Amino acid sequence: MALAVQRALALLRLFTQSRPEIGLSEAARLTGESKATVYRLFGTLCESGLVEQVEGTKTYRLGPAVLDLARVREATVPLLSVVQPVLDDLLELTGETCHFTQFNGQAMAVVATAESRKVHRITMQGINTLPLDTTAAGVAFLAFASPAVSASVLQEAARDAKEKAELEARLELTRARGYSEYEFLGDDEAFGVAAPVFRGGSFAFGSLAVVVPPHRMQPALFQKILQGILAGSKTISMKIGSQLRVEH
Amino acid sequence: MALAVQRALALLRLFTQSRPEIGLSEAARLTGESKATVYRLFGTLCESGLVEQVEGTKTYRLGPAVLDLARVREATVPLLSVVQPVLDDLLELTGETCHFTQFNGQAMAVVATAESRKVHRITMQGINTLPLDTTAAGVAFLAFASPAVSASVLQEAARDAKEKAELEARLELTRARGYSEYEFLGDDEAFGVAAPVFRGGSFAFGSLAVVVPPHRMQPALFQKILQGILAGSKTISMKIGSQLRVEH
DNA sequence: GACCAGTGGTTCGTACAGTGAACCACACAA
């Protein structure tokens, strides 16, 4: 394919919430390209408005033209305008952090969030993607993804036969229930509950999830969350043109 | 600069709200490039997720990765999260269609809107950009833009000395008032009132406007609109890190 | 069925566009 274009687009992907601005030399180090190449490609990206240089400094950041693109995309395939009200309602119902993620080919990309107002919360600040195998959102998506996608991901994610079997069992359970739960242990312990979201077919493309500090997960809250994500995922799936595939 | 990259980015700009999907041959005609070139560039854009092919057809449309970019941009330079609530409040206050536009180098790009709920309204549906010289938003921006920008635009927009003098007078009046008004005549007649929005400097980067069917513009409504856009533009300017330059 | 116009897509010779080594100016720290 077009190598120069690939290199330019790889520069766009360098910008993240945790690294919103990048200098020329740093970008060259991160991509492995020469400074001259990076300088020229950034120049072209700046001409298009997709990248801009920060006033007063020489660092680069994403430019306003990305908002234009997103606006056209949102009008073509409405998502945020459908998802955000659902997240806001879910936050009111549960009081916990909610998020919607969409499969981007490798992981679940965070599309929209509604952040808990509690001081002790699970935050989505600075989180761009979630792994497929170790989050409720990833598992909910994977359980209802197309066979090609789930086979490919199963192969990559599981490190050995035992982990593969565990993941497959978890996916089976998720398919039977219509939702997934996952307790992530360790410093960043979190309890997530998620439901798959469908669009234009019988396979999932994303997930609606609520994440809770584990010590707060009581049966009453769990029921609220479950009710909210099942209703919310159904609303989103319906509004963007599909049918929820699981019948209880 | 990087010609292949320019060509690829020009393909991105083909997608608009009124033309959300494009086939290979059409894109080749629109850009003047060969089908082979367009096919290859679209392939690379599809790999990156910025473009995708519509399921069941061969047409291309903007892909979900543009939402990722927009999310990073919004986190880096918050705009929509600041602007949309202001637009919603302004709509409640006036009952008329409100919009926020940002200068994109050639015209005012529509960033966000809040649409009147009246059946007879000025709509922003399908509008991507507004001209600088024949809209209240354009004039409000231009009156407070940097001298380099306004000189360049004055030269391009005005067709002869008379038009140039009229535009300059309009800009002077706008600077003295701190807002602009413009009545567009003809089939699409509309009365717009707009205030400039500033960020990170003493020059405008965008405009906050309300547009009304002319027959509905009464003094009481005009006062409401004026109050709303002056307060709203000040809120936006303050929240994204600047000072409103005009003191009344 | 034959023909035509249109679609998306493939191949490969060639030339031109992209690359990066070498260099520059500047800033800052020791």
Added chain:
DNA sequence: TTGTGTGGTTCACTGTACGAACCACTGGTC
């Protein structure tokens, strides 16, 4: 002063991008 780092420029060379020519398929008309 020396060294290290930044953003930036130049130009020889070659690798990549280009497009003319071609393909398969679809749908419409006669």
